[in-house]
Amino acid sequence: MIVFRDDIDGPGAPRSGADSASIEITKVAGALGMSGKFSWGANARLTGKSGAVHTFDLVITPAEGGSAKAAVLRSVSEDMVTGIMLFNSAANDCGISRKVLAVDRDLDHPEANLARMYDIVIVDQRQQPERRHDVFGVDGLDEALCGSIRKGNVYMISGKTGTGKTVASTQFLVEGAKKGEKGMIILSDTHGTDFIANAKTLVPGFEEYRKEGAIEVIELSDGIKGLKEGVLGNLKNRTRYIDVVTNEIKRLASEYGITRLVIDPITPLIVADEDFINQFMMALYLPNAYTLVTSPVMKSDMSMYGMEEYSVSGLIKLEIPDANAGIRKASIVKMRGRSCDTGPVYFRIAPGGMVPLENVDKKTADGVFRRI
Ligand SMILES: Nc1ncnc2c1ncn2[C@@H]1O[C@H](COP(=O)(O)OP(=O)(O)OP(=O)(O)O)[C@@H](O)[C@H]1O
Ligand SMILES: [Mg+2]
Structure with missing residues (x-):
């Protein structure tokens, strides 16, 4: 009773x-x-x-x-x-x-x-209740998240190529830097110089924050290939691989005092095995940081291997429902602790980053034909 x-x-x-x-x-x-x-x-x-x-x-x-x-x-x-x-x-x-x-x-x-x-x-208990917490600095998307993103958790953005995963990740870091948080992006399939050249023309403030050390850009060295081959050959090696890779990430995060971490994309660091992915995501635990990983989609419409979505605390899916109009759609597929439900958010990518679209005709955005 x-x-x-x-x-x-x-x-x-x-x-x-x-x-x-x-x-x-x-x-x-x-x-x-x-x-x-x-x-x-x-x-x-x-x-x-x-x-x-x-x-x-x-x-x-x-x-x-x-x-x-x-x-x-x-x-x-x-x-x-x-x-x-x-x-x-x-x-x-x-x-x-x-x-x-x-x-x-x-x-x-x-x-x-x-x-x-x-x-x-x-x-x-230490956090004041918030109606809104700016995570990406994108109206609509931040409202849809309604303060549910928590430090210590791993979140994922997934979508086909060109949907805006890297742009959204960059905005996430710039928004953090605006609040005095330190960010780090680990690029697993792009050269740092290419990423920087693109980000600085697209997301205002990125280059200034990077130069002053508020955003660190890290790329993978060739060492990862040999390490990963060891796991592919024998899954028993996975604990050692996961320890080496996640400890290195944690060392960098602690050295730079990182509170926003991005791994873009996560795919080259993991293998298609559910236990492996679960163990990897658990080991990524950084109590003082918001961690965001990205994933292309292939096996399921949520991720590359069709398993990653189960091991994260939240998932935002990006799509291009109308390629002609350049409209993109962000749907919060899963978000632990989310206390509101606002439906999908529509945006464009333009100089300025993700620009929210209000009053998009949703029938037009999702349909085959576009109203003129
Ligand atoms: N510098 C830029 N100027 C204008 N538009 C850009 C610029 N960079 C990217 N875009 C636009 O943003 C879109 C999304 O790019 P982004 O790199 O974020 O996609 P992605 O989902 O990370 O793709 P991938 O899976 O290939 O990495 C591009 O398709 C392009 O239309
Ligand atoms: Mg990308």
Whole structure:
């Protein structure tokens, strides 16, 4: 039985003068995409299927459809690994699938991996609730993401060639640099000089930020080929390969103090094996950085090998629905913790980067014929 303490409004309409508990609940509900009214209970005691009684720091129940409860574990201790395991099994015993870890510090690697493995959503108590957080500096796209991009997670942009993956990645870095964040792009299939020559004519501010060291451009050396051949020959070598490559990325990120990392594209660094891809993405964990990888599409319409989309926290798909009009479309296919749904965003690529198109006739954009 839950001891209900109060009713509060949903994240769409936070109460003015809300106390710290309702701010926490608003953040959790926002991260889980819950809306409407909730009941909540602190130190809620629930009896599980096993007959054991479990106490949760917080249980939130939507007013309608009481089955989709969410349980919250607050990070209070130094070592959360055991706490996360116990919390997960207690939630499972009580049939609660929406699990949240509310943190007030950066998690260490084992804690974050465990949370990810158990599909526990991390809510950072230190972050002020935001209605909007500029990730790309592109109106419409940032609104569609509605603050769901989190540090420590890996996100993917996928699309056919020419859809705008590299342009979007460049904007992501420039937008970060505007906020004083340091960015790094690892180019796995382009020469750094070619990328720089293009980016500086297309995305305003890129070259200035690069010159002042706010954006680092890295290209792959030939060493990667030999390393990767070792994995292709024998998958058992994969742990060593993943360690070498991801440790090198982490070393560079820490040396330059990177908080926005792009790997464009991820494909040459991975192999078509689900366990490998999962292990690689997990090892890419950078607690202080937003990580964005790009992928061409081939095996599925989401990625090259048809597997990468499962190992990332969010996926933005780019398409060109009307090549004649030069219109591009960005759809958020998957985004953990996203609390809004705005539909696709249409844009053009022009000097200035991604230029959002408002009032695009969607029938025209998606159809075969174009209205004049
Ligand atoms: N300097 C530029 N000036 C004008 N338009 C450009 C410029 N650079 C790129 N574009 C336009 O932006 C489009 C998207 O380019 P981008 O390199 O981001 O595609 P991509 O999805 O990364 O492709 P790929 O998979 O081949 O790497 C190009 O097809 C082109 O139309
Ligand atoms: Mg590209």
